[in-house]
Structure formats: structure tokens, C-alpha cells
Amino acid sequence: xxxxxxxxxxxxxxxxxxxxxxxxxxxxxxxxxxxxxxxxxxxxxxxxxxxxxxxxxxxxxxxxxxxxxxxxxxxxxxxxxxxxxxxxxxxxxxxxxxxxxxxxxxxxxxxxxxxxxxxxxxxxxxxxxxxxxxxxxxxxxxxxxxxxxxxxxxxxxxxxxxxxxxxxxxxxxxxxxxxxxxxxxxxxxxxxxxxxxxxxxxxxxxxxxxxxxxxxxxxxxxxxxxxxxxxxxxxxxxxxxxxxxxxxxxxxxxxxxxxxxxxxxxxxxxxxxxxxxxxxx
Amino acid sequence: xxxxxxxxxxxxxxxxxxxxxxxxxxxxxxxxxxxxxxxxxxxxxxxxxxxxxxxxxxxxxxxxxxxxxxxxxxxxxxxxxxxxxxxxxxxxxxxxxxxxxxxxxxxxxxxxxxxxxxxxxxxxxxxxxxxxxxxxxxxxxxxxxxxxxxxxxxxxxxxxxxxxxxxxxxxxxxxxxxxxxxxxxxxxxxxxxxxxxxxxxxxxxxxxxxxxxxxxxxxxxxxxxxxxxxxxxxxxxxxxxxxxxxxxxxxxxxxxxxxxxxxxxxxxxxxxxxxxxxxxxxxxxxxxxxxxxxxxxxxxxxxxxxxxxxxxxxxxxxxxxxxxxxxxxxxxxxxxxxxxxxxxxxxxxxxxxxxxxxxxxxxxxxxxxxxx
Numbered sequence: 001x002x003x004x005x006x007x008x009x010x011x012x013x014x015x016x017x018x019x020x021x022x023x024x025x026x027x028x029x030x031x032x033x034x035x036x037x038x039x040x041x042x043x044x045x046x047x048x049x050x051x052x053x054x055x056x057x058x059x060x061x062x063x064x065x066x067x068x069x070x071x072x073x074x075x076x077x078x079x080x081x082x083x084x085x086x087x088x089x090x091x092x093x094x095x096x097x098x099x100x101x102x103x104x105x106x107x108x109x110x111x112x113x114x115x116x117x118x119x120x121x122x123x124x125x126x127x128x129x130x131x132x133x134x135x136x137x138x139x140x141x142x143x144x145x146x147x148x149x150x151x152x153x154x155x156x157x158x159x160x161x162x163x164x165x166x167x168x169x170x171x172x173x174x175x176x177x178x179x180x181x182x183x184x185x186x187x188x189x190x191x192x193x194x195x196x197x198x199x200x201x202x203x204x205x206x207x208x209x210x211x212x213x214x215x216x217x218x219x220x221x222x223x224x225x226x227x228x229x230x231x232x233x234x235x236x237x238x239x240x241x242x243x244x245x246x247x248x249x250x251x252x253x254x255x256x257x258x259x260x261x262x263x264x265x266x267x268x269x270x271x272x273x274x275x276x277x278x279x280x281x
Numbered sequence: 282x283x284x285x286x287x288x289x290x291x292x293x294x295x296x297x298x299x300x301x302x303x304x305x306x307x308x309x310x311x312x313x314x315x316x317x318x319x320x321x322x323x324x325x326x327x328x329x330x331x332x333x334x335x336x337x338x339x340x341x342x343x344x345x346x347x348x349x350x351x352x353x354x355x356x357x358x359x360x361x362x363x364x365x366x367x368x369x370x371x372x373x374x375x376x377x378x379x380x381x382x383x384x385x386x387x388x389x390x391x392x393x394x395x396x397x398x399x400x401x402x403x404x405x406x407x408x409x410x411x412x413x414x415x416x417x418x419x420x421x422x423x424x425x426x427x428x429x430x431x432x433x434x435x436x437x438x439x440x441x442x443x444x445x446x447x448x449x450x451x452x453x454x455x456x457x458x459x460x461x462x463x464x465x466x467x468x469x470x471x472x473x474x475x476x477x478x479x480x481x482x483x484x485x486x487x488x489x490x491x492x493x494x495x496x497x498x499x500x501x502x503x504x505x506x507x508x509x510x511x512x513x514x515x516x517x518x519x520x521x522x523x524x525x526x527x528x529x530x531x532x533x534x535x536x537x538x539x540x541x542x543x544x545x546x547x548x549x550x551x552x553x554x555x556x557x558x559x560x561x562x563x564x565x566x567x568x569x570x571x572x573x574x575x576x577x578x579x580x581x582x583x584x585x586x587x588x589x590x591x592x593x594x595x596x597x598x599x600x601x602x603x604x605x606x607x608x609x610x611x612x613x614x615x616x617x618x619x620x621x622x623x624x625x626x627x628x629x630x631x632x633x634x635x636x637x638x639x640x641x642x643x644x645x646x647x648x649x650x651x652x653x
Contacts, residue, residue: 179380182347185367186374187394187445197397201384280383280427 026261032254042250050255060239060256067235070153071218075165077158078214082165083207087199090173091181101170108163116227119156123147123228148230156224161217165210172206173199204278212271216264236260298323298481299344299362299449304353306339306505313339315505317353321449321481326472328484328492330529331502337485340502341451344483345374358448368397373442374451378458379434381426387413387437388422394445412440415474432463439471443478452484456491468494489529493517501525508639524639526563533569533610535562535633544633548605551582551630561636566599568632569612572625580630586610587623602626 002010033050036043054060089100107115122128123146130142146152176199184194222237229235236256243253299321306314314336321327329337342348344355346367355363362370373394381390391412395405413419416436426434435455442450456464456471472495475482486492492499493513500510501524508528509521520526523534537546539560544553546562570576572583586604593616600612600620612626 177378177380179376179378180382182345182367183374183376183380183382184393184397185347186345186372187397187441188368189393189397190366190368193397197393198382278384280425 029254029257032251033258035251037249037251040248050252053252054255054259060236063234063239064236066150066233067219067237070150070157070233070235071215073150073154074157074161074218075211075214077154078162078165079207079211081158081162082210083169083203085162086166086170086173086206090170091199104163104166107159112160112223113227115160116156116223119152119159119228120147123152123155147228148232150229150233152228152230153224153233153235156228157214157218157221160224161214164213164217168206168209168213169203170206172203172209176202201278202280205275208271208275208278212268216267219264220260296323297321298325298358299483300356301340301344302354302356304340304343304350304355304363306336306343306348307351313505314343314350317502317505317507319500319507319510321483323448324479324481326475326482326484326495326497328486328496328499329502330486330489330492330499332487332528334504335502336505337487337502338453339505341374341453341483341485344449345372345451346370371447372449372451373445373447374453375435375438375442375455377453377455379426379438379455381434381437381441383426385426386422387418387424387426387429390426390437391441391444393441408444412444415443415478416440431459432467435459435467439474443480447480449481449483452482454485454487457486457488464491471495493529499529501528503528503639519634520563520636522639523561523563523636526634526636531566531611531613533564533566534636535564536560537562544630549582549584551580551633553630553633553635555635561638562633563636564610564628564633566611566613567597569602569610569614569626569628571614571617572627576627578627578629581627582630582633583625583627585623585625588620591620 032042034046034048036045036047036049085104089097089104093100120127124130125142125144125147127147129146130139133139133143134141180198180202181194184198185191189197220237222235222241225233225235225238237260240253240256240260243249243256247253297320301317301319304314304317305312317336317340319327329340331337339348343350343363346362346365350363353363354361357371362372382393385393388409392405392409395408400408409422410419413422416439418433418436418440421429421433421437426437429437438455456467459467468491471482484492484495496513498510498512499516501508501516503524509516509525511519511521516525517529520529520532526532526534535546535549537544537549537560539545539553539555539557541557542552542554544551544555544560544562570578584604586602588600589603589609590601592599596616597613598616598620600614602610602612604610604626610626
């Protein structure tokens with residue numbers, strides 16, 4: 001058993017960290033969401049006006065819906081890319097497994113901004129994609145909707161978050177004991193039935209973890225809409241950013257942040273419970 | 282239980298069920314199996330016995346379909362088996378660590394094979410219940426595998442395999458994860474079950490006692506080749522090779538020569554019908570006894586020796602006897618209290634079995650002239 005003093009010394013730094021950089025900022029944000037801005041000055045007067053504005057102005061709800069739609073699309077697309085990739089690597093890649101795994105991980109080391117600008121060069125009016133399409137005579141003038149659209153945001157975020165989705169799914173698949181797959185085939189199940197009845201159910205915790213990553217990270221993203229999204233793809237985090245910046249309405253921005261935080265936390269809570277339900281020893 | 286529902290649909294009680302023809306398996310440069318040929322009769326309990334790395338599990342996996350032979354063929358009931366995927370083979374497997382599906386309960390685990398073959402729901406329920414009754418696990422139908430003990434999981438794995446009415450059941454060291462007492466109990470249950478349902482069992486183990494206790498025949502594998510295949514009594518009483526004699530039970534290996542009908546191994550000599558030349562004999566420790574005026578052995582060979590060590594093992598004593606130029610001889614005699622000094626011992630020349638070094642080491646094919 002460790003002494004009381006040892007425990008205190010060992011746990012003090014992380015506790016301090018959590019208080020200073022998590023709890024305190026959250027408390028400040030929470031407090032701000034109940035204050036006001038009057039004549040360009042912050043007024044420490046408790047009220048619910050920010051929340052009322054939030055729920056009475058349909059604009060915020062619309063932007064939130066769009067954000068959720070984009071996040072859901074990103075989640076779906078990265079699952080559709082990440083799951084088959086993880087499945088292939090785990091079950092069929094053979095000796096190429098290590099190399100392919102590293103190749104999936106490498107993009108994570110490249111700056112988010114660099115990848116954003118890369119998509120800009122690819123999708124723009126005089127970008128790589130339009131140049132290629134015109135070279136092939138598929139189109140005769142630049143297609144403008146590639147860039148500055150919700151599509152571009154989904155594309156960029158999918159590219160960025162697919163490795164995040166891939167990793168937990170791959171880990172889950174790697175943890176499935178191979179004799180279970182053999183037992184399934186031994187009992188008469190072909191590849192498809194084995195996948196649906198054994199592999200997929202046992203990979204659900206990884207799938208949920210990956211989906212949560214992609215959805216939550218996309219939900220709070222503001223750089224992709226800035227870089228490739230344009231006005232038609234403004235997301236909720238862009239609103240928060242402008243409220244804290246140019247608009248100088250910290251209380252309203254804080255109120256939106258509190259709402260997003262609540263949604264995110266309840267989402268994490270739900271998926272964690274679901275993951276537990278689907279984990280078996 | 283009613284055995285009828287579990288036994289194979291084609292009720293054959295004799296004849297060859299499975300035939301392994303000159304099967305070899307390489308993993309990269311490693312030859313894991315070398316030219317194995319053997320047959321399994323319907324309803325037979327055949328054990329693949331060998332040390333780890335002898336290729337016994339590999340052979341089982343080839344029959345189950347999890348690996349493909351590098352060369353050779355496997356046939357079952359006049360049908361080529363080795364070209365079929367595992368899910369099309371009328372063979373089921375009990376895995377070493379049971380491989381029960383952790384996300385399914387006991388009932389769903391047992392029903393799995395019937396479900397994937399789209400068996401009618403009503404029939405599934407009945408057969409699952411029957412299979413669970415057979416292994417005495419009906420009261421655990423709703424339990425998850427993780428909540429069961431090793432022995433219970435073992436029973437479920439058996440029920441899950443047998444519900445499919447295979448013609449051949451493959452068992453990959455199914456008892457190795459159980460503690461000694463439970464293991465003995467499961468051995469006798471397994472043997473009784475196999476008799477009752479009359480399905481051929483191919484049983485893999487590294488435990489020679491288990492192989493002796495359960496099998497109709499034992500196939501002893503060594504370095505990927507068949508050393509000897511015979512009934513437990515035959516393989517123990519008449520081992521073909523020195524390796525077999527030492528692997529199954531204990532033995533004394535006497536090196537010497539045969540000259541004009543007389544075998545001579547150090548100070549020991551006896552009359553023999555064996556051919557002239559250098560020779561190796563296996564003499565089981567329990568065939569050597571303390572000489573006694575009342576003891577009449579056919580072709581008795583008597584010798585004197587000094588007891589170097591005595592190990593008491595309860596029902597018997599193991600003696601290490603120094604009788605001159607040979608390495609010490611081991612004798613197992615009934616428990617008889619402390620013994621010291623020089624004594625006269627006796628054995629029957631009929632119990633000294635001439636063996637060759639090894640089929641495998643000489644690269645020749647294993648004996649299957651002992652096949653029924």
C-alpha cells in the first residue's frame with residue numbers, strides 16, 4: 001500500500017492540470033454564457049437572454065442542423081472507407097500488414113492546415129481536379145462547386161478523420177481471436193455469414209469508438225469550412241469563432257459552446273455505454 | 282439422451298471413413314508434415330499423439346480445412362475433401378480453447394451451425410435442447426460463455442460441434458486446459474459419449490496417458506512423419522521403434538547384437554529367433570522382477586545387479602539397477618519396502634522387443650501394415 005503523502009504527491013500534478021486547464025476554463029465559459037454585452041462592454045449580470053436568443057433565432061438551429069448533417073456524412077464516409085480498410089489489413093493483408101498500417105498512419109503526422117490547403121489546390125477552379133477533367137474532355141470549363149461547398153468540407157474532413165476511424169476498428173478486429181473465425185467456418189458459415197455473425201458484432205466497440213471520434217471532431221471543426229467550405233458550409237464552430245472575434249459577443253458564443261459541450265458529452269456517454277454493452281470477455 | 286438424433290445420417294458402422302493419402306505440408310521452407318498416409322474407420326477413436334511441433338495439429342487443420350496440403354489428397358466417404366472450403370465439409374472441430382462465441386449465449390452458440398444452414402426454427406430449438414441434455418448443460422442455456430468454467434465450456438464446445446451430426450469429429454487437445462481431476466473425468470465422459478453416438482473421433486494430444494486411455498488406435502507422429510500407428514495395447518507391447526518405446530511408457534533400451542540365435546547385451550544374453558546383426562531391444566521396467574524360487578517365467582533370463590536407487594511411487598517402486606557394463610536398468614516392481622545391495626533379477630526373453638532406431642530418422646515410411 002502507498003502512503004497518503006505519496007498518493008498526494010503523485011496525484012497533485014494531474015489534478016492541478018485538470019483544474020487549471022479544464023475545469024476553470026469551463027467554469028469561466030459557463031459563467032459568461034449567463035452574462036451580457038451592453039454598449040460593447042461585458043456586463044456581469046446574470047440572465048438567460050443568450051439562451052433565449054439561441055432558441056428563438058432559427059438561424060442558429062439551421063446552422064447546427066447543417067453541422068450535424070456534415071458531421072454525420074463525414075462519419076458515414078469515413079466508416080465506409082475505414083472499416084473495409086481495417087478489415088482488409090487485419091484479415092487479408094498478410095505480410096504487407098505492417099507497411100500498410102504505417103501508410104494509413106503517416107497522414108496523421110502531416111499538419112491539418114497543409115492538408116486543408118492541399119484540398120484547396122485540388123478542388124479549386126484552376127485546381128488539379130478541374131485541370132484533369134478538362135484534359136480528359138469530360139468537362140469543358142472549370143466546375144465551381146467542387147470548392148466552397150458542404151461537399152468539399154465533407155471530403156476534407158473524411159480525409160482527415162478516416163485514420164481516426166480506422167485505428168479503433170483495426171484494434172477491435174485484431175483482438176478477435178482467429179479460432180472464432182475458424183469455428184464459424186467449421187460450423188458451416190461461409191465468409192459472408194462469418195462476417196455478419198461473428199466479425200461485425202465483435203468489432204462494434206471499435207466501430208462505435210471510431211464513429212464517435214469522427215462525429216465529435218467534425219462537429220466542432222471550424223477550419224475546414226474556413227478553408228474549403230465557403231458561406232454555404234458555415235458550421236456552428238464558425239459562428240462561435242466570429243462571436244468571440246469580430247462580433248465581440250462572448251456571452252452568446254459561450255452559450256452556444258455550452259450547448260455543443262452538453263451534446264458532445266451526452267453523445268460520448270451514450271456511445272461509451274453502448275461500447276460496454278458490446279464488449280465481451 | 283437419444284443417440285439417434287446425433288449420429289450421422291448415413292449409419293455406417295465399419296469401413297473407411299477418412300483417408301489421408303501421402304499428405305505433406307510446408308510452411309515456407311519448414312516441412313511440417315512429410316508424406317503422411319492414414320485411414321480412419323467409421324466410429325473409430327483415433328488419436329494423433331506427438332510432441333509439440335510433431336505436426337499433429339497441422340494434420341487436424343488440413344482435415345478441417347483451415348490449411349491446404351502442399352501435396353497429397355484427403356478423401357472422405359469417396360469424396361475429395363481437401364479441395365472443399367471448411368464450411369462445406371461434414372467434419373466439425375472442438376478447438377483447443379473451445380472458441381465459443383463470446384457475444385452469444387450457450388443456446389445461441391450451440392444453435393450456430395443450424396442457424397447458418399437455415400434450419401427451421403422449430404427443429405433448431407428441439408435439437409439444441411437435445412444436444413445440451415447430452416452434455417448435461419441444459420440449465421446453462423441462457424448463460425454467456427465467459428461465466429462458465431473450463432469444463433463447462435468444454436461441454437458446450439462438444440455440443441456445438443455434435444449438433445451438426447458430423448461423420449467425423451476433430452478434437453484439438455480439448456482437455457489440455459483442464460486441471461488433472463477434471464481431465465480424468467472428462468476423459469471417461471468423452472469415451473462414453475463417443476461409444477454412444479458412434480461418430481469417428483480424431484483426437485489430438487501430446488499426453489500419452491490420455492491417448493492410451495481413450496483410443497482405439499494411436500498414430501504417433503514425430504517431426505512431421507508417422508512413427509507408428511497401432512492399438513494402444515499393440516503400440517505399448519510391441520513398439521516398432523526405440524522412439525515409440527520411449528515415448529509411450531518407460532523402457533530400457535538395450536544395445537547389443539544377435540549372433541546365431543543368441544542375443545547378447547552386455548552381461549545379459551538369451552535365445553532369440555531374431556536375425557544376426559547389431560540389435561536394439563526394448564525391455565519395459567515392469568517386466569523385470571526380483572527373482573523368486575516360486576516364480577516360473579517362460580524363457581527366463583536371470584542376472585544379478587546392485588540397486589543404485591529406489592524411488593517409491595505408492596503402488597510401485599522404481600529401481601535403478603547396476604548390472605555391469607550396460608547403462609543402469611530400470612525395474613518397476615510392486616511396493617515392497619526398502620531394498621539395498623545386490624539382488625537377483627529375472628525377465629522373460631519374450632518381453633525383450635527388438636526395435637529399430639526410428640522410422641522417421643531412417644526416412645522410411647511408417648508402418649501401416651497394422652491397419653485393420
